Amino acid sequence: MAALDDLIMMGPPEVDKGSMSLIISLQRDDIRQYFASNNGQHAEGERSDTDLAMGLYARELDRFNRFNPIAPDRTPDRHPALQTEEDDQDDQDDAQYDSDIESEYGHGYILRVSEYGDEYYETIYSTSDDNTSEGSDGNTDGMRGCLACNEIEYCSDCLAQLFRNATADEALFPPRCCRRQIPLEPNEHLLPEDLVRHFRDKEVEFSTPxxxxxxxxxxxxxxxxxxxxxxxxxxxxxxxxxxxxxxxxxxNGDCPPNDDLQGVVRLAQEEGWQRCPNCQSMIELSTGCYHITCRCGNEFCYLCSEPWKQCDSEEIHDRGHNDHGEAGVAEALALDDYRQIRILDIVDDLMENYECDHPFWRSVQGRNRCETCGERMRFFIYECRVCNILVCRGCRYNRL
Known part of the structure; x- marks a missing residue:
């Protein structure tokens, strides 16, 4: 037993790239051969335990190759009987994603995911010469580093896309990285002139109440x-x-009645919606606390529309947190002592720090959907270590 424990502690031996590619290819051949030899042996819709196990293992191989693209065959080894609606959607998304890459970069480019420390990065590779493509001509003279962390660098094309996204989505304005604003002036020479003009116009628009x-x-x-x-x-x-x-x-004279607007206002009153005091946008709170941050950047109380923490609703705010706390206590009573303590600790922490600043992140492999923008992520996503929100790379660095 001691020898086995020592072997486990040593970890797996190092395997060179060529050997690992051969191992994966042979395992894929075995899976294909299994499904081919067992095709038609079960009634339609039935799956044996072995079928399920082989299908899950095939997915693990495919998932491994996405992060370590050393085996040339990137096609999932799923048997048709194991295909689910989610698999169909994922395959459609993959096909669309590959089509978008080919449209933008040309034929012969693929996306690879590489690991660097605790981070994962998506990079466009050429299958002909294995050179990376960053969507530019390879010139790094225009690279700009993040003002907050000094680790993330943006090429001129990516920088222009950040400013372009900020003009289309007010929640991304002003463009920022790691919660620090990216100023226009020092980067103006890297941006197209029409984008600079459009950005300045949007700057006036978004700052106007x-x-x-x-x-x-x-x-x-x-x-x-x-x-x-x-x-x-x-x-x-x-x-x-x-x-x-x-x-x-x-x-001339008084404003005429606007039946359409009044209808929306009545519906908002019935549903309990609020209007942003700054830009007059209609806002519906479905989940979360009463602290509202509008897309225009204005922060106010959802209950009374007063500036946040400058109203008389503090007692109601606390009551809402207490309600969540009591719900957590009721759930904990049905669990064992250890889990009760852990849940109560989490409830107390949420009541004290319900507005998470997302100070720590970790990368999570696998398919997920960003909880902020809704984009489906193919290979990995970021999870806040404090509040467990799942977000894409763009939302982590440029939105939150």
């Missing part, structure tokens, strides 16, 4: 505050005039 947009549905352009005269805003794109108060066509 109670914004006014052109009432013409075919236009809907943001109207710069400089184009406001009294309660009339003139659209610089189509020259239409919009009332700043009711957001409809400009008019």
């Amino acid at each position: 109670n914004r006014t947009y052109c009432h013409q549905a075919t236009c809907s352009a943001f109207i710069h505050p400089a184009m406001h005269v009294g309660l009339v805003a003139t659209c610089s794109a189509c020259q239409s005039t919009t009332c700043i108060a009711c957001k409809g066509p400009s008019h």
Whole structure:
């Protein structure tokens, strides 16, 4: 027994790349041969324990090869009888992802996942010369490092994409990495001129409270505050005039009733929705605490719409946390003592630190969906070690 324990502690022996590739290929051949020889021996829909075990092992081989692409065959060794709806969706996503890579980089490029310390990285490789492609011409003169961690570097194309995403999604504005803003001025020479102009326009739009947009549905352009005269805003794109108060066509006298808007307001009152005091966007709280951070960046209380922590709802906030705590206690009473203690500790921690700053992350292998943007991740995802939220790389570094 001692010798066996010593062998386990030593760990697996080092295997060179060629030998590992041969081992994986032989194991795949064995799996294919098994399924071929057993095809038709079971009624449709039936699966033997051996079928299930072989299917799971085939998936593990495929998963290993995704992170260590040393075996040339990247096709999953799944028997059709073991194919699930989730597998079908994953295969469709894989095909679409590979198609997108080929459209962007050309024929002969694949995605590989490499491990560096506790991090995983997706990199585009050329199958012809095995050179990596970062979506640029390979020139590293324009690389820019993260201002917060000094570890992440962005090429000019990736930097431009960050600024472009920030103009399309207000939640990503201003562009940032590791919670530090990426300023425009020092990076302006790396960005296309039209993107810089568009970014500056969006900077004004996103910083304007109670914004006014052109009432013409075919236009809907943001109207710069400089184009406001009294309660009339003139659209610089189509020259239409919009009332700043009711957001409809400009008019004389009092604003006419807006039945559509009033219908939405009544529905919001019935459903308990709130409007952001800054940008007037309608917000629905489905889960979580009453601390709302709107896409415009404004923070307010969902109960009273007052600025966060500047209202009289503190007692109600605490009551909400106590309700969660009592639910946790009720659940713990049905469990053994150790788990009771652990759950109560977690409940206490959530009540004390319910707004997680996500200080520590770990990489988790496998397919998952980002809980922030909803994107399906093929190979890995990041999990916060404190609150256990699962997010993609873009959300971890550039959104949260």
